[in-house]
Amino acid sequence: MDQTKFTLEEKEMPTSWYNILPDLPQPLPAVLHPGTGKSVTPDDLAPLFPMELIMQEFSPERYIEIPEELQAIYRTWRPTVLQRAYRLEKTLDTPAKIFFKYEGSSPAGSHKPNTAIAQAYYNKKEGIKRLTTETGAGQWGSALSLACMFFGLELKVYMVKVSYNQKPYRRIMMETWGATCVPSPSPDTKAGRDVLAENPESPGSLGLAISEAVEDAVGRDDSHYSLGSVLNHVLLHQTIIGLETKLQFEKAGLYPDIVVGCVGGGSNFGGMAIPFAKDKIDGTHKDLKIIAAEPESCPTMTKGLYAYDFGDVACMTPLMKMFTLGHNFMPPPVHAGGLRYHGMAPLNCHLLKLGLIEARAVPQMATFEAGVTFARSEGFISAPETNHAIRAGIDEALKCRETGEGKTILIAHSGHGHFDMAAYDAYLSNKLEDYQYPEDLVKKALDSLPQTPDQS
Amino acid sequence: MDQTKFTLEEKEMPTSWYNILPDLPQPLPAVLHPGTGKSVTPDDLAPLFPMELIMQEFSPERYIEIPEELQAIYRTWRPTVLQRAYRLEKTLDTPAKIFFKYEGSSPAGSHKPNTAIAQAYYNKKEGIKRLTTETGAGQWGSALSLACMFFGLELKVYMVKVSYNQKPYRRIMMETWGATCVPSPSPDTKAGRDVLAENPESPGSLGLAISEAVEDAVGRDDSHYSLGSVLNHVLLHQTIIGLETKLQFEKAGLYPDIVVGCVGGGSNFGGMAIPFAKDKIDGTHKDLKIIAAEPESCPTMTKGLYAYDFGDVACMTPLMKMFTLGHNFMPPPVHAGGLRYHGMAPLNCHLLKLGLIEARAVPQMATFEAGVTFARSEGFISAPETNHAIRAGIDEALKCRETGEGKTILIAHSGHGHFDMAAYDAYLSNKLEDYQYPEDLVKKALDSLPQTPDQS
Numbered sequence: 001m002d003q004t005k006f007t008l009e010e011k012e013m014p015t016s017w018y019n020i021l022p023d024l025p026q027p028l029p030a031v032l033h034p035g036t037g038k039s040v041t042p043d044d045l046a047p048l049f050p051m052e053l054i055m056q057e058f059s060p061e062r063y064i065e066i067p068e069e070l071q072a073i074y075r076t077w078r079p080t081v082l083q084r085a086y087r088l089e090k091t092l093d094t095p096a097k098i099f100f101k102y103e104g105s106s107p108a109g110s111h112k113p114n115t116a117i118a119q120a121y122y123n124k125k126e127g128i129k130r131l132t133t134e135t136g137a138g139q140w141g142s143a144l145s146l147a148c149m150f151f152g153l154e155l156k157v158y159m160v161k162v163s164y165n166q167k168p169y170r171r172i173m174m175e176t177w178g179a180t181c182v183p184s185p186s187p188d189t190k191a192g193r194d195v196l197a198e199n200p201e202s203p204g205s206l207g208l209a210i211s212e213a214v215e216d217a218v219g220r221d222d223s224h225y226s227l228g229s230v231l232n233h234v235l236l237h238q239t240i241i242g243l244e245t246k247l248q249f250e251k252a253g254l255y256p257d258i259v260v261g262c263v264g265g266g267s268n269f270g271g272m273a274i275p276f277a278k279d280k281i282d283g284t285h286k287d288l289k290i291i292a293a294e295p296e297s298c299p300t301m302t303k304g305l306y307a308y309d310f311g312d313v314a315c316m317t318p319l320m321k322m323f324t325l326g327h328n329f330m331p332p333p334v335h336a337g338g339l340r341y342h343g344m345a346p347l348n349c350h351l352l353k354l355g356l357i358e359a360r361a362v363p364q365m366a367t368f369e370a371g372v373t374f375a376r377s378e379g380f381i382s383a384p385e386t387n388h389a390i391r392a393g394i395d396e397a398l399k400c401r402e403t404g405e406g407k408t409i410l411i412a413h414s415g416h417g418h419f420d421m422a423a424y425d426a427y428l429s430n431k432l433e434d435y436q437y438p439e440d441l442v443k444k445a446l447d448s449l450p451q452t453p454d455q456s
Numbered sequence: 457m458d459q460t461k462f463t464l465e466e467k468e469m470p471t472s473w474y475n476i477l478p479d480l481p482q483p484l485p486a487v488l489h490p491g492t493g494k495s496v497t498p499d500d501l502a503p504l505f506p507m508e509l510i511m512q513e514f515s516p517e518r519y520i521e522i523p524e525e526l527q528a529i530y531r532t533w534r535p536t537v538l539q540r541a542y543r544l545e546k547t548l549d550t551p552a553k554i555f556f557k558y559e560g561s562s563p564a565g566s567h568k569p570n571t572a573i574a575q576a577y578y579n580k581k582e583g584i585k586r587l588t589t590e591t592g593a594g595q596w597g598s599a600l601s602l603a604c605m606f607f608g609l610e611l612k613v614y615m616v617k618v619s620y621n622q623k624p625y626r627r628i629m630m631e632t633w634g635a636t637c638v639p640s641p642s643p644d645t646k647a648g649r650d651v652l653a654e655n656p657e658s659p660g661s662l663g664l665a666i667s668e669a670v671e672d673a674v675g676r677d678d679s680h681y682s683l684g685s686v687l688n689h690v691l692l693h694q695t696i697i698g699l700e701t702k703l704q705f706e707k708a709g710l711y712p713d714i715v716v717g718c719v720g721g722g723s724n725f726g727g728m729a730i731p732f733a734k735d736k737i738d739g740t741h742k743d744l745k746i747i748a749a750e751p752e753s754c755p756t757m758t759k760g761l762y763a764y765d766f767g768d769v770a771c772m773t774p775l776m777k778m779f780t781l782g783h784n785f786m787p788p789p790v791h792a793g794g795l796r797y798h799g800m801a802p803l804n805c806h807l808l809k810l811g812l813i814e815a816r817a818v819p820q821m822a823t824f825e826a827g828v829t830f831a832r833s834e835g836f837i838s839a840p841e842t843n844h845a846i847r848a849g850i851d852e853a854l855k856c857r858e859t860g861e862g863k864t865i866l867i868a869h870s871g872h873g874h875f876d877m878a879a880y881d882a883y884l885s886n887k888l889e890d891y892q893y894p895e896d897l898v899k900k901a902l903d904s905l906p907q908t909p910d911q912s
Contacts (some may be wrong), residue, residue, distance in 0.1 A: 107835030379563030
């Protein structure tokens with residue numbers, strides 16, 4: 001009998017997150033205040049986030065303990081399974097060993113609760129009663145709804161109106177967990193009212209939803225804002241994924257040759273890649289290949305500029321040094337909504353600059369082809385975002401078929417596709433197409449980059 | 457640290473199903489041929505099912521080995537987790553210990569693949585190339601699509617037209633796994649064409665879909681028919697649930713006082729209850745209480761007649777002795793589509809008659825209230841069918857709050873509710889209501905019971 005699933009006992013679950021900041025061979029570029037051009041201070045961020053999260057953002061500690069109350073909630077679905085994809089290997093006729101780390105078993109169906117729950121916890125601990133956030137297709141909004149339910153926090157989610165109308169199921173999930181979800185633009189904020197006054201039929205945008213959520217949080221003493229990706233503390237919480245995976249490989253007596261993940265804001269990829277990047281930095285596994293797979297139509301890491309830019313369309317965030325397509329860039333409407341982001345977690349960008357990871361852009365049709373191959377081999381139907389990682393993993397396995405190498409390939413599987421069946425329908429009925437790389441739009445958006453001292 | 461999840465290693469997974477037939481204190485009443493009134497023979501069933509499944513239907517063997525090829529596929533998601541519901545206990549402020557056995561982690565999201573995969577396997581082994589089946593809301597159709605994918609069988613699913621149009625996501629799941637799904641009535645069978653000729657706008661019914669699937673299978677040498685509940689061999693395959701659970705309790709040093717499950721055709725309930733019923737029969741756990749929870753609007757076990765009846769509306773099946781509301785009874789449109797069945801697995805009915813299990817009817821609103829309580833405690837959003845089991849489990853836990861007893865309650869959790877969010881929306885926005893017990897309709901349907909020798 002060949003073992004399929006590599007499980008960990010609850011008592012084997014890591015009790016600390018891994019913070020790569022102190023191990024980086026070169027320090028991460030500072031985050032800048034857009035008004036002064038100087039490094040942001042913890043106090044600058046205090047209206048939005050609790051101090052413990054802000055401290056994590058800049059922490060010099062290599063390991064940060066996961067509070068027991070948080071571990072108890074992780075144990076609802078963690079440790080998650082590391083699974084050998086025997087049937088996929090057979091379908092591909094490859095000598096490669098393919099593994100996937102499955103985050104779809106969380107109640108929200110993705111890796112997002114790993115940080116949502118941590119953020120809710122630290123806010124609750126600081127006496128905050130209420131959080132606000134934005135959501136596009138609803139993955140993050142539903143994960144934070146779950147988290148706020150666990151800690152008895154109120155939550156208001158501003159959901160981009162076009163998604164609110166087209167994709168009601170994620171909204172209903174949020175409401176089932178007790179959150180309030182309103183379409184953005186909403187009449188509840190000045191930002192929303194201004195847009196509605198100009199165009200009552202506005203479909204909204206993620207940038208505007210962020211503006212509404214931030215305005216709401218800043219305007220109330222009992223409220224904070226919460227962000228689902230990009231920031232260091234978000235990636236920190238996600239390292240539980242990579243830390244568990246390393247233990248699971250150790251138990252199996254294996255170590256991967258190749259790690260692949262999908263990137264939008266970069267939290268799932270970072271959560272898996274960062275603990276493995278440590279092994280490249282300290283030289284224990286110098287030859288490990290770590291690949292970030294992004295949409296060809298939103299090729300931040302492969303075609304973007306490494307420059308200081310805003311994290312949001314509305315220019316309300318601090319400036320971060322990252323690969324960016326320009327904060328004004330509006331990506332084509334690919335089904336992988338979670339990957340439609342102009343920027344990228346600065347940590348991932350720094351790792352790319354240092355040559356510790358590499359990036360690859362994949363076209364939409366090829367990702368769905370990979371997702372269907374996966375579903376028809378392993379059974380599990382994956383999110384369109386995840387299909388980018390699966391595509392990259394399959395491509396590496398096909399290379400092994402050519403060369404005859406039995407490499408060990410690890411796919412970071414970020415979540416299931418149960419709320420994305422319409423996208424599969426479009427693919428299966430030949431209604432899906434690839435988007436060309438929107439060169440003109442990117443060029444125009446990059447012209448809008450802010451001026452900062454070291455915009456090199 | 458309190459353990460939340462009780463997992464089994466793959467090597468601890470049971471390697472046989474448990475067949476209760478030889479252990480029954482009184483034999484199960486025979487299945488009758490409707491034409492002759494005599495017991496059906498294996499040959500009568502051969503046009504529909506492979507001989508190994510037919511033999512399992514009547515087997516005198518206590519344990520039936522699960523073939524290794526099948527075990528390998530079970531290992532894709534099995535053993536499933538037994539989980540302690542600490543937060544639900546806290547919400548209910550009960551001294552009871554509540555556990556749930558979670559079948560929602562299968563790729564199809566329910567327990568249905570446990571038998572679907574076995575049925576596909578034995579058909580494949582007999583040289584069958586193609587299966588047909590019917591599906592209502594799509595749970596069974598998608599599970600069998602998954603199973604046929606694993607074994608390279610063609611599958612045609614006749615899906616009740618009203619569901620086909622209203623609930624496209626399950627259809628897309630089936631297609632993602634490579635099955636063909638058509639709305640019933642279809643022009644592909646005589647049964648379908650007859651109905652369409654009379655009324656081209658017919659919304660279809662489960663009874664008609666069965667007729668189409670059976671006609672299709674009988675008419676082709678390469679095809680068989682597959683049924684997702686009711687029959688002995690289906691419940692046999694589902695005993696993997698109860699067998700695993702018993703091992704998990706054993707590892708935890710516990711044994712339940714109360715086992716609850718939901719019943720429609722009865723396969724999830726039977727799969728959990730039968731291995732526990734064995735302990736009541738052999739006297740090792742005489743005081744164990746086993747409760748079947750059914751919809752108040754379709755109260756087969758609590759208000760039905762124990763009599764010979766057809767399994768389908770179209771009177772094509774053999775006659776089975778069971779609790780029935782009459783094969784002509786059309787249950788009200790509750791959201792728990794999987795529980796809308798006029799009859800009940802004869803094995804479960806026999807256990808009820810013998811006093812080994814008991815039955816309870818619960819109204820729809822109360823089941824959603826229980827489901828939301830569960831989601832707001834444990835995180836997981838459950839199927840409307842499952843919410844019937846959760847309701848019964850919560851009610852038992854609330855009784856413990858009154859009496860102060862710390863009983864151990866086990867809920868058979870049959871699957872997640874990711875494709876049922878519209879039902880939650882209706883509940884949360886106060887658009888849901890209870891259906892009165894349809895006494896007149898049942899009375900009329902019971903008048904249509906077939907005449908057989910021992911219709912007592």
